[in-house]
Amino acid sequence: MSITIQQPQPYDLVGDIVQVAGLAGGAFESNFSYEISEGHDEVSGNFMAGYLGAHDQFQFASDTSSAGFSLSRAFLRVYHQSARDGSILDEVLVPILLGNRIWPGFKGYREYTVQAGDTLWSIATDQMGAGVNYHALAAANQPAVSDPDSISVGQVLRVPYRD
Secondary structure, eight states, rough: EEEEEEEEHHHHHHHHHHHHHHEESSSSEEEEEEEEESSSOOOEEEEOOOSOOOOOEEEEEEETTTSSSSSEEEEEEEEEEEETTTTTEEEEEEEEEEEHSTTTTEEEEEEEEETTTTOOOHHHHHHHHHHGHHHHHHHHTTTTOOOOOOTTTTEEEEEEEOO
């Protein structure tokens, strides 16, 4: 049995509908489970993959809009449980960033390439309407922006937008 997550990638900025895709299998029509959690609440479900021991592509969408998430970082956890003893097998964890927890009303993001003289404050002013939004800009770019005072010319940032 094995699981490969192709989407989302680590630290992807996602909306309320989390699109998940990958490869899984290794047993006859295996049942896999998933959870999206930030430690306070979770959304979970199941999917089937594998046929006659093959590895199959899978994809599903998980609606997290009703979850009571309080943090902006969550983990997608995909795993298989042993039919023999219920133990967790082949667990894969992918850290993701929850767009609506970072920027309420999040619809997506634009890419911005840092220019000489830019600061997160100036980018937030120009791209997000006010410099005080620099914290959301930093949060949307974890872990690439671990220090809001340190961005590099040429660095590509994700700038969240809403309607």
